Amino acid sequence: MGAKRDLVSILDVKDDLVGLLELAARIKNRTKAGEPYEPLRGKSLAMLFEKASTRTRVSFEVGMTQLGGHALFLSPNDLQIGRGETISDTAKVLSRYVDGIMYRAFKRENVQELARNATVPVINGLDDKEHPCQVIADLFTILEHKGGAFKQLKLAYVGDGNNVCNSLLLGAAIVGMAMTAACPSGYEPDAELLGAARAIAKESGSTIRVVDDPVGAVQRADVVYTDVWVSMGQEKEQEKREKVFRLYQVNSALLDHAKKDAVVMHCLPAHRGLEITDEVIDGPQSIVFDQAENRLHAQKAILSRFLGGV
C-alpha cells in the first residue's frame, strides 16, 4: 500500500505546506485566466459528512469538477454506517470505488480509523481536534493579503481554543508566523497539539502564546482571527459558552488595539453579534469572503497533490 498519503492533521503536510500554498496560487491564477486544469480527469472523491457544511462541501465538490473529476456527497444516515456497518469496512469498500475520501467527523479517532483502513488518501474535512484544509486556505489568504514574509507577521486568535485554533497554531508554527491565542480559562487549545506547535515553533523561529486577555493578544497583530463560540456538537453548552466568551468578541473597540492595517478573518459560518460584530465582519478590514473563496483554490491544490500526485 506504501505510497498513499492522508491529510488528517496539518502536521501531515508539515514539509509540504509552503509547496501547497504555492500550488494553490498557481491553480488560482490559471482558474482566473480561464485556463483549464484537469489533472483529476476520471477520478472520484467520496465526501462523508457527519456534520453540516456549506464551504467545505461546495468547495470540494466544485473543486473536483473543475479538476476534471467528480465528487459524491455521502451522509452517514443514508450509508450503511447509519445501520452499524463499521468505519473500517466502509473504508475498505469505498477504496475499491473512489480515488480519495474526504471525511468530516465528530471524532478524530474515526478519521484515523478510516485512514488506517482506506487504501486511498483520506482528507480530514474537520473533526473535533483540527480543520487542516481550512487553515491551508487561511495561510494562502494571509499570503495574498500580507505578502510572503510570514516570519514578520503576527496573528491573534480570539475566542475558543477549538479545532480551527489548533490547526492555526500548528500552521503558524510551521510557516514561522507568530501567533497568540486569547482564550478563556478552561477553553484553551488542545494541550498535545499546542505542545507540538511549540516544538515546531522552536525550529521555525515562530512564537506561540496562549493568554486569556484579548486586548493584549491583538496588540501589534497583523491578522485578527475568530471562530464561533459554540462548535458543531456543542449546542447543549450554548448558554454557558455565550456567557464565558462575552468578553472575547471581535468588535471595533478590540480591533482598535491591532495594527491599523490589520486584516480580520473568520472561517465562517459566523454568529454575527456574538464572536464578531456586523461592523467588523462587513468593515474595510474584513477579508472573510476572500478567505471563503480561497477554500476552493486551496482545496484544488490539496486534491491535485493527494489524488493526482501533482
Ligand code: CP
Ligand atoms: N469553514 C467551514 O468549514 O465552513 P463549512 O462548515 O460551511 O464547511
Ligand code: NVA
Ligand atoms: N469550530 C467550528 C468550525 C466550523 C467550520 C466547528 O467545529 O463547528
